[in-house]
Amino acid sequence: MQKIVVLTGAGISQESGLDTFRDANGIWAKYSMEEVCTPEGFRRNPQKLHEFYNNLRRDLPNVQPNAAHFALADLEQATRDGRIDAEMVLVTQNIDDLHKRAGSKNLYAMHGELLKIWCTACDARIEWHKDCTTETPCPKCGKTALRPDIVWFGEMPYHMNAIEKALLECDLFISIGTSGVVYPAAGFVRLAADHARTIELNLESSAGTSLFNESRLGPATKLVPEFVQSLLNSK
Ligand code: APR
Numbered sequence: 001m002q003k004i005v006v007l008t009g010a011g012i013s014q015e016s017g018l019d020t021f022r023d024a025n026g027i028w029a030k031y032s033m034e035e036v037c038t039p040e041g042f043r044r045n046p047q048k049l050h051e052f053y054n055n056l057r058r059d060l061p062n063v064q065p066n067a068a069h070f071a072l073a074d075l076e077q078a079t080r081d082g083r084i085d086a087e088m089v090l091v092t093q094n095i096d097d098l099h100k101r102a103g104s105k106n107l108y109a110m111h112g113e114l115l116k117i118w119c120t121a122c123d124a125r126i127e128w129h130k131d132c133t134t135e136t137p138c139p140k141c142g143k144t145a146l147r148p149d150i151v152w153f154g155e156m157p158y159h160m161n162a163i164e165k166a167l168l169e170c171d172l173f174i175s176i177g178t179s180g181v182v183y184p185a186a187g188f189v190r191l192a193a194d195h196a197r198t199i200e201l202n203l204e205s206s207a208g209t210s211l212f213n214e215s216r217l218g219p220a221t222k223l224v225p226e227f228v229q230s231l232l233n234s235k
Contacts, residue, residue, distance in 0.1 A: 006091065013096050013098050021179075033153065066221050075228045078232055090104050095150055110151070110159055117132055176202070186207065199213065201218075202217060
């Protein structure tokens with residue numbers, strides 16, 4: 001039984017029309033990371049941060065999963081219907097819902113989800129598709145203490161125990177569409193390297209390219225379906 005761990009970053013959603021963070025016209029070229037992706041930024045100007053995520057949330061229904069998202073969902077389905085003798089865990093740094101909409105289920109959204117809101121008064125985490133402001137009351141407790149359920153810089157990503165366990169047990173680690181500069185995700189290849197085959201599928205070399213057994217360069221919508229097909233053919 002092969003154990004596969006896949007890590008994705010913003011690059012897998014780029015061909016769906018969502019900006020990445022660090023490419024030339026990326027999100028961090030337009031917004032200040034400190035203002036919209038840190039607890040301090042939220043404390044200083046919560047409404048500015050809410051507007052940033054409201055804009056991203058409004059865009060989401062206008063974009064669709066692409067062939068790379070669907071290929072990963074098909075690989076997971078293949079582990080369920082016996083087309084491949086393997087288990088698969090998908091870890092994404094992305095906050096969009098494209099993996100979910102493509103059909104991936106065994107999914108860890110380690111940086112949270114754009115379509116969830118977190119009440120810091122009653123700790124409720126609620127599916128959320130609308131705008132949110134500093135005046136929006138929590139549907140559970142009524143208090144105006146809502147924040148995006150997104151992991152900001154300096155906060156602990158979600159599901160880390162399960163992710164680390166999967167990395168320590170895997171035979172194959174595939175990293176897709178990530179620049180490899182943000183930890184802990186950038187360190188995942190090191191957790192897998194001494195016992196697993198490690199492959200990077202990326203438009204250009206990432207910061208961690210030299211740590212991988214193999215690095216294939218190109219668009220995710222070409223590389224990921226090809227790679228999944230090669231796994232299914234070699235089952
Ligand atoms: N196909 C494959 N890879 C692509 C494509 C594509 N079509 N387009 C871009 N890429 C690659 C880029 O070459 C780059 O290496 O995707 C990577 C995107 O890197 P980043 O923009 O840094 O995004 P990511 O690695 O996901 O950022 C990690 O940083 O800002 C935080 O929390 C945020 O989750 C994010 C984290």
